[in-house]
Amino acid sequence: MPRPYDLSSMTALICFEAAARHASFKKAAQEMNVTPAAVSHQIKALETDLGCNLFLRRSRGVELTEKGAFLFLAIQRGFETISEAVTQIRDRPETVDVTIRTTTAVSSLWLTPKISAFWKIHPNITVSQITSDVPGMTGRCDVSIHYGDPQENGVEYRKLFQDRIVALGTPAFAAQYGISRVEDLLKAPLIHMSNEENGWTTWADWFSALGRPLPKGRSFYVNNYMIALQAAQDDVGAVLGWDGLVEGLMREGRLVPLVTESVPSPVPFHLKIHPKATSKARLFADWLVKAA
Helix, strand or coil: CCCCCCCCCCHHHHHHHHHHHHHHHHHHHHHHCHHHHHHHHHHHHHHHCCCCCCCCCCCCCCCEEEHHHHHHHHHHHHHHHHHHHHHHHHHHHCCCCEEEEEHHHHHHHHHHHHHHHHHCCCCCCEEEEEECCCCCCCCCCCEEEEECCCCCCCCEEEEEEEEEEEEEEEEEEHHHHCCCCCCHHHHEEEEECCCCCHCCCCHHHHHCCCCCCCCCCCCEEEHHHHHHHHHHCCCEEEEEECCCCCHHHHHHCCCCEEEEEEEEEECCEEEECCCCCHHHHHHHHHHHHCCC
């Protein structure tokens, strides 16, 4: 594979720059902590590669030739640009003040817009998200969002919101299957979550809460709520929606309630504040609870 840059040995170029700057092989060797012979060897190899002399060897030292001066100027400019970039990176280390962990759906549908609003008020506080759809999420974070009743004693929790769960689909889907009542949904295609271990309400739970039997229509199973919502928008089937979580989709008309009935979510979305959360993380947590 060809190299992207037409360069000689970087070691030779570095030796050349030091020797040209000092006008001395000996001083260049002292700076680089090598022998003068090693510097001379690298520069000779560079001159052989370029096919020209870069220095005039004098009894009292060395002088740059015209081509040597041209190369020295180019290398200096390059090294100065690199040095400036390195200095800026060192002076501006990337730090994260708050790390929050949640699921992909909560992040996409609810949390990310909230973080954008938070940054407008607190531009100097950096917030990093870690998303995972695996139950029992672990790993270092300051705060995390969960769905369900808090189970751990001695851990600080704050309630965010508790939705109503509605049956959602597109207007075209409702018209195609003639859906206007809950009974119509019992025979319609439904989108199910296949990883029910996350504790989210199922279609069976939803119909039972409304005093209806189990559905008998076609079933489509997915293991990610964002995929379930997209499938519903593609008229694959009806999907359960937490009205606070999917408020944006309903407001835009991408999904609409298929029937007037809904059921209250049995558990809330809550914020877990971890014991080692920083003061900035707690400020963010307080703001997030109020924003919810």
